[in-house]
Amino acid sequence: MTEQAPNPYASPSEDAQRQHSAKFMLDEDQRKVISSTATLMIVAGILQILVTVIDAVSTGGSTTDIMIEAALFGVVSAFIVSAGFSLRSAAAQGSVDALLSGFRQLYVAFLVKGVAMLLAIGLGLLMLLLLVLGVGADLTGLLD
């Protein structure tokens, strides 16, 4: 009688399911803190989306400007709202899966925000450098 080899595809998913269906225990105060913070995330995200939409409509800037603003503020805010809902669910059910889902969405939001801030700083420094070089070139021209 031949023995069937264990299905290598079944084991990881079973392990993962067992791990991610795991629960964690919170006391009442901890549950309130997490739940209230998640609610604040939802409110903050929705308000930011509203501000972005109103800005885009009222200023009537170029399509590029609107797209950049929507990408930065809209995307970040959307992920924050989504994270808020996941984390509220995690606090209510004590679900590790929901908690990690919320954290992943929050990670995307802060990643986009962080990259945007770094790009803005980089562009600012580049403009400063060009300004200095421009001033330097003018001075060189005067000396010749």
Add this chain to the structure above:
Amino acid sequence: MADLKLPLDHDGTEAISRLARWLRIVGTIQIALAGMCLLLFSVFALIGGAMLGGSVGMLITLIPIIGFGVWLLQGLRTQAAGEQLKNLAEAHDIDYLELAFTRLRIVFIIDIIIAVLRLANGSF
């Protein structure tokens, strides 16, 4: 109170570590920017307040200082939340989860205030 642990596998720990890293990065950048702006505006406030004179002049110059001060606070809380999540990823202790969310609460309260002010500003 018994130390409650968060049952995390390697993927879960990595997810929390990544979030912690970017919270610290964003917080640090915000602290640096807000700190510089606060310094600059404090200098302008001293000059501007002297030029404008009186309590009205001082109030006008104080508004951006308060604004940048709040932005600095948000940066500090964001960085602190990142530190607590880093501790959570290492120790899996649920107390760090509560501490992280307590710091994040301030971050999002400030976001709400900023959004409400922007809405109010837009409506005038």
